[in-house]
Amino acid sequence: MADVNTTANRRHQVVVIGSGFGGLFGTKALRRADVDVTMIAKTTHHLFQPLLYQVATGILSEGEIAPATREVLSGQDNATVLLGEVTDIDLDARTVTHHVLGRRTVTSYDSLLVAAGAGQSYFGNDHFAEFAPGMKSIDDALELRGRIFGAFELAEVMAGKGDDVDHLLTFVVVGAGPTGVEMAGQIAELSRKTLRKDFRHINSRDARVILVDAASQVLPPFGATLGEKSKKALEDLGVEVQLGAMVTDVDERGLEVQDKSGQKRRIESVTKIWAAGVQASSIGATLAEQSGASLDRAGRIGVNPDLTLPGYPEVFVVGDMIALNNLPGVAQVAIQGAKYAAKEIKGRLTDQPAQKPFKYFDKGSMATISRFDAVALIGKVKLSGFIAWLMWLGVHLIYLTGFKNQFTALIHWAVTFLSNDRSQRTATEQQIFARMALKRLPKGATELVSEPGSFGSDQRRAELEAQALEEARLTDAGVRGRAAS
Numbered sequence: 001m002a003d004v005n006t007t008a009n010r011r012h013q014v015v016v017i018g019s020g021f022g023g024l025f026g027t028k029a030l031r032r033a034d035v036d037v038t039m040i041a042k043t044t045h046h047l048f049q050p051l052l053y054q055v056a057t058g059i060l061s062e063g064e065i066a067p068a069t070r071e072v073l074s075g076q077d078n079a080t081v082l083l084g085e086v087t088d089i090d091l092d093a094r095t096v097t098h099h100v101l102g103r104r105t106v107t108s109y110d111s112l113l114v115a116a117g118a119g120q121s122y123f124g125n126d127h128f129a130e131f132a133p134g135m136k137s138i139d140d141a142l143e144l145r146g147r148i149f150g151a152f153e154l155a156e157v158m159a160g161k162g163d164d165v166d167h168l169l170t171f172v173v174v175g176a177g178p179t180g181v182e183m184a185g186q187i188a189e190l191s192r193k194t195l196r197k198d199f200r201h202i203n204s205r206d207a208r209v210i211l212v213d214a215a216s217q218v219l220p221p222f223g224a225t226l227g228e229k230s231k232k233a234l235e236d237l238g239v240e241v242q243l244g245a246m247v248t249d250v251d252e253r254g255l256e257v258q259d260k261s262g263q264k265r266r267i268e269s270v271t272k273i274w275a276a277g278v279q280a281s282s283i284g285a286t287l288a289e290q291s292g293a294s295l296d297r298a299g300r301i302g303v304n305p306d307l308t309l310p311g312y313p314e315v316f317v318v319g320d321m322i323a324l325n326n327l328p329g330v331a332q333v334a335i336q337g338a339k340y341a342a343k344e345i346k347g348r349l350t351d352q353p354a355q356k357p358f359k360y361f362d363k364g365s366m367a368t369i370s371r372f373d374a375v376a377l378i379g380k381v382k383l384s385g386f387i388a389w390l391m392w393l394g395v396h397l398i399y400l401t402g403f404k405n406q407f408t409a410l411i412h413w414a415v416t417f418l419s420n421d422r423s424q425r426t427a428t429e430q431q432i433f434a435r436m437a438l439k440r441l442p443k444g445a446t447e448l449v450s451e452p453g454s455f456g457s458d459q460r461r462a463e464l465e466a467q468a469l470e471e472a473r474l475t476d477a478g479v480r481g482r483a484a485s
């Protein structure tokens with residue numbers, strides 16, 4: 001066991017869990033504080049989740065929405081970035097345990113900021129995930145990109161042989177919230193415009209794009225008027241909107257849907273996208289177990305009005321993980337919460353009085369439907385169409401991290417919005433299948449690397465030497481590469 005950060009003879013140690021909106025903005029807000037910050041996250045990037053659907057549909061590259069956290073924080077001398085998945089927190093010992101590829105590290109803290117976010121929820125049907133990936137990470141978006149473009153490729157091959165390809169050209173998006181609406185709109189645009197001249201045996205415009213939701217309206221948080229406008233705009237694009245329809249089963253070749261009447265029906269579709277439901281990080285359960293704090297059905301933890309964990313004033317929890325005053329799971333809740341927590345940590349070090357309870361300032365919500373068309377709800381003001389789309393463009397450009405990314409995103413948007421082309425259509429077999437392949441390994445990627453300390457050992461060395469000898473023999477025999485002369 002190796003402690004990387006012990007508190008002895010050190011400045012006040014702040015550990016931040018997560019490099020998302022809460023983690024990154026919390027760390028940045030501590031840049032001038034007399035503290036050392038260690039950010040631990042299971043990815044090496046900060047992810048701008050609102051634009052994941054654009055990576056999945058070939059508009060933006062993954063780097064544009066997910067800059068390296070280390071690079072973003074390179075100018076912040078008091079911040080250290082560590083890659084690792086947090087597996088345990090000991091609230092009494094004030095330590096965080098994290099792992100990367102089987103390597104375990106324990107880091108001590110004086111103050112802790114937990115911003116581990118939320119993952120996809122399949123409402124107790126986790127087996128749906130195999131055939132209906134969610135959209136929460138770069139891996140998810142790249143897998144979906146591969147699946148979407150791959151379905152057209154397979155359809156072209158099969159149609160060339162005279163086979164039925166309807167199931168390959170049917171795309172089902174589950175969940176009519178902002179992510180589902182944006183995804184369905186983009187697949188429709190892709191098939192109707194971007195790909196329309198690219199195939200010889202299929203007509204990409206024949207693709208069916210179906211948006212399914214158990215609710216009775218599209219975009220419920222935006223209210224009935226904007227919901228109805230969005231539905232109509234999607235239908236004009238060619239999306240079939242099926243409301244009051246609950247998904248009851250998913251398999252490789254399609255899904256089963258139950259309508260309000262109780263009638264079940266099947267949709268044949270190889271490409272399904274799950275954009276319904278969230279489940280907070282399991283770190284919430286770890287904290288709840290030790291502190292006695294409540295957990296709601298989505299796994300969100302009940303925190304005090306100052307975002308601290310009950311009984312542990314040195315622990316702050318922010319963003320998608322918390323259940324407080326019905327705050328929505330949006331980026332601004334995480335950003336404002338993390339800044340509030342950072343201010344409190346700084347204030348305590350300089351004997352400032354405690355702040356008033358955390359108050360969220362709602363800056364509004366937006367969703368795009370297609371190019372030049374979006375909806376926005378700002379306070380009581382409801383906007384739709386081109387004006388809302390321009391606002392969407394401006395806000396997303398401002399919030400994308402880093403000038404470099406803003407600049408290249410603008411170029412890629414220009415390509416897509418002005419010409420209907422897409423700059424990021426690369427998709428590989430590994431993108432589509434690696435997730436499931438890794439799932440089949442009991443310990444995931446950890447199984448593919450040597451155990452800590454074993455690489456230098458005689459046994460491991462003997463294994464590697466034997467492998468190398470075998471490879472050399474195969475090469476010499478002409479089985480691999482060029483035979484030795």
Ligand SMILES: Cc1cc2nc3c(=O)[nH]c(=O)nc-3n(C[C@H](O)[C@H](O)[C@H](O)COP(=O)(O)OP(=O)(O)OC[C@H]3O[C@@H](n4cnc5c(N)ncnc54)[C@H](O)[C@@H]3O)c2cc1C
Nearest residue numbers: 018019020021022042050086116117319320329330331334
């Ligand atoms: C597809 C999509 C579209 C969205 N669109 C919008 C939008 O348009 N507008 C809006 O306001 N909000 C949107 N949201 C919601 C918004 O992205 C979230 O509310 C926001 O990211 C929450 O911030 P967070 O810091 O709580 O969590 P996140 O940003 O999710 O960050 C969580 C961090 O914790 C890390 N982590 C998780 N578990 C561990 C662990 N065990 N160990 C170490 N690290 C861990 C993750 O790697 C990540 O770095 C969208 C979300 C999605 C998925």
